[in-house]
Amino acid sequence: MDSLLQLAADPTAWAALATLVVMEVVLGIDNLIFISILTNKLPPENQAKARRIGIGLALILRLALLGTVAWIVHLTEPVFEVFGKGFSWRDLILIAGGLFLLWKATKEIHHTVDPNPEEKAGGGASIGFAAAIGQILVLDLVFSIDSIITAVGMTEHVPIMVIAVVTAVTVMLIAADPLSRFIAANPTVVMLALGFLIMIGMTLIAEGFGAHVPKGYIYTAMAFSAGVEGLNMLARRRRKKKAGTA
Numbered sequence: 001m002d003s004l005l006q007l008a009a010d011p012t013a014w015a016a017l018a019t020l021v022v023m024e025v026v027l028g029i030d031n032l033i034f035i036s037i038l039t040n041k042l043p044p045e046n047q048a049k050a051r052r053i054g055i056g057l058a059l060i061l062r063l064a065l066l067g068t069v070a071w072i073v074h075l076t077e078p079v080f081e082v083f084g085k086g087f088s089w090r091d092l093i094l095i096a097g098g099l100f101l102l103w104k105a106t107k108e109i110h111h112t113v114d115p116n117p118e119e120k121a122g123g124g125a126s127i128g129f130a131a132a133i134g135q136i137l138v139l140d141l142v143f144s145i146d147s148i149i150t151a152v153g154m155t156e157h158v159p160i161m162v163i164a165v166v167t168a169v170t171v172m173l174i175a176a177d178p179l180s181r182f183i184a185a186n187p188t189v190v191m192l193a194l195g196f197l198i199m200i201g202m203t204l205i206a207e208g209f210g211a212h213v214p215k216g217y218i219y220t221a222m223a224f225s226a227g228v229e230g231l232n233m234l235a236r237r238r239r240k241k242k243a244g245t246a
Contacts, residue, residue, distance in 0.1 A: 017160050020151055024168030026219060027150065030200050031058060031143045032172050033193050034101070035136055036180040037108065041127045050129060051176045054136035059169040061144040066151075066161055076149065085210060090145060095208035097142030101201030104135065105194045112190060142204070192229050196222055 032055075039050040075093075078086030127135075147168075151161040183189050199221070203213045 013157065013160060016157070017163060020160060020164040021167050023150060024147060024164045025171050026215070027143065027147050028058075028168045028172045029219075030196075031139060032176060032179060033196060034104075034139050036176065036183050037190065037193055037197070038104075038127070038132050038135060040180055040184050042129060042132055046129050047180065048177060050132050050136070051180065052173070053133055054140065055169060055173050055176060057133075057137055058140045058144060058172070059166070061140050062147060062165045062169065063162065065144055065148045066158060066165065075145065087208075090149060091208040091210070093142055093145055093208075094204045097139065098201040098204030098206075098208060100138060100142075101197050101204065105197035105201065109191065109194050112187075112194070146204075186233065188232070189229060192225060195225070 035051055035054045039047045039054065042050055075090040076088050078088050080087055147165070148161070151164060183193060199218065203218055206213050
């Protein structure tokens with residue numbers, strides 16, 4: 001209790017908390033985009049439930065990993081070398097997660113561009129509830145490990161990490177349904193989001209091979225693309241309004 005009171009009275013702790021909350025929310029965007037696209041393939045009555053389960057699993061995994069911080073730190077130590085390049089368990093997890101994202105996003109793009117007759121045009125392939133939760137769990141694990149390692153690199157105080165993680169996941173939970181509805185109502189946004197997932201997958205693979213990609217570049221590109229798409233949506237809406245009044 002005394003240590004918590006000391007942290008509460010420490011301005012640097014508050015600064016670390018604010019910075020970490022922002023970082024965790026930004027990292028959670030990737031996870032949320034994937035969950036939104038995947039759950040939109042489910043029947044309408046199961047979509048909200050799957051999103052809540054997926055985000056709940058993300059919180060459980062993050063908190064469980066925080067309880068094993070000492071073990072998580074060792075995930076960054078090389079376990080073998082290939083041509084002089086050491087690979088850690090974290091590297092392997094990031095590479096596997098990146099490849100999974102590339103496969104999933106490419107598959108969804110294929111189904112969106114060239115859907116089979118039994119699939120909804122522009123909606124991608126439908127999947128089962130268990131399959132959706134399984135795929136969400138895989139990506140939750142990848143993003144959770146990356147999130148916790150980022151947190152460990154920013155502060156040594158576990159209570160700060162816990163507050164930041166819970167805050168970020170709460171934001172994800174609040175934003176999940178509106179984001180999913182927005183993506184479902186705007187087919188062009190689906191394609192843009194899938195493009196984001198491919199970029200994120202490539203970033204995970206690059207980081208797994210030791211090439212650090214500044215997150216600021218990634219999210220600036222995503223924000224710029226989203227801004228351009230927003231202008232396109234506004235232009236389409238105005239054209240429809242003019243056509244309706246003509």
